[in-house]
Amino acid sequence: MRALLAGAITAMLLAAATMSARAADEPLKVCLDEDVPPLSAHHRGKPDSGFDVVLAQTIADRLGRPLKIQWFESKLDEDSSPALEANALLSDGRCALVGGYALTKDSLVVPGVKTAKLPDFDGATRDDRRRRIPVGVLMPSQPYIYSPMTIVLGPKAKDRKITDIGDLAGLRLAIESGTLGDAILMTYEKGKLIDDITHLVPGRSDLLGELERDAFDATLLDLRRFDAHRAAHPDTKITASGYYYPIGANRGYVALETDEALLDAVNKVLSDLQSTGKLAELGRASGLTYLPPREPAILGDVWLKILNR
Template sequence: MRTWLNALHIAVFLVAISVMPASAAEETLKVCLDEDLPPLSMHHRGIPDSGFDVALAQAVAARLGRPLRIQWFESKLDEDSSPALEANALLSDGRCSFVGSYALTRDSLVVPGVKTAKLPDFEGATGPDHRRRVELGVLAPSQPYIYSPLTIVLGPKARDRHIADVGDVAGLRIGIESGSLADAILMTFGNGRLIDDITHLVPGRDDLLGTLDRGDLDATLLDLRRFDAYRAAHPGTKLTGSGYFYPIGVNRGYAGLASDPTLLVEVNKALSDLQAAGTIANLAEAAGLTFLPPREPIILGDALMKVLQK
């Protein structure tokens, strides 16, 4: 009798699945995260997944009462890569509903100028996935959940230098990665006032913060996230944060598709609740990430270009 009842329960369950509404089958919150962006998100073989965005995605999913699935991907840092197109391809291919820690800028949210794009390398990708192109949609941002600025970091020989403006690094040995935003800012500052103090390093080849830590350079301007990551990996570092943040930074939030506005509303409500409760700040602190609350403008437009063109 018990065996017959068990078989009946299984049959009923299978029927229920077959008639389950599409919305119920899609209740899992799927979030795409960069596999190597500490302390935001980290996914490496043999090491538990970690990072601020992992914890935040878990908190958002819990607020929504949904299970969470993270789709890990690898973003290529080269001239041919486009973070906006990579994110759009992942979303448009259904790999996830949101891409985490997306930089909210006007350029990153414009309607794509191309109809299709290739997917970045993602966990579980097959050979055909690396070759096919995905028809793109239109991106829509969530409300921001953290502010990401550039900061000046000082080496051991300049640790006592007071920094209240970019010009205060004049006379120091400044290290900058070629082609970076910081490179453009410092090279154009004061009509080239700092050019003679600047040493250019090659991204991916030269260790900017390591060189600074050894005392071979005195100062640099870079993303605060990278300084946080370096301090976590090198607890004995001699580097010092200046406390100065370049006045134009970018908010980070989720990027989704404009074709799914209902889920975006739900996620925004969850983010608002978590922000109000102080949970987002606490998650950042636990991950070793300096938390700065989002600020205006919510979506960065051409303010930076105006500064660089002065």
């Protein structure tokens, strides 16, 4: 009897070891946007790069798993929904984690629809572009970086001290229509800056290029975009004001709520990387102005916050 019991235990241990080995061999699949440098970038003929790329590799290494990145393209149009696109990628098994995800209350609500379309992704077929995917519920990791908006100054305004949005009065302001920055500037003190603002069309105008050419004095945009411009133009004449708009969002990973065990493991790695200063080190090495996560971890209704300021 004892021999039979010992044999059964040995078999169970061997099976568990085999399953563990298989899990270690399975790639950690992470979905990343292909064109948001210096967070992540994937372009033909160039090596993959960005903070989220090296972070994903670091996490995979800590978990003892190979990394597989699924690149996707997020369209900036009225019909797109980053939350549903991320959900569709996860629900279709394209990845287990979506990185660089803005952690806001709106982006983490239970979907109001049962299915969603996949975004364009590397390797997508014609059928993939037509399919609708039954979606699940998203669950966030702990945040790993804070992404604020910042004021960037043109050559003639480089010495202007900016401590608040009101310090922009009298400058030639450029902003992309329909963006968060547009809402902030247009509603500041009930329209105080409206006469100074020129609107540009997103995707059709080169906002920072216009600032570089001294067509405007200042703009308000994601800090990431200025980092990317500075990396691409080391001799740039536009400068960071050092001012960060007080309402910003943390970024982290999202997974389906059924992958809670994976998120727990990822959170343990992120906590260690944060406490040892490794996250800041990876950010600097990627050309990113790294700012640690801030409270609240998940941003609430940003529009109400802006309108009430």
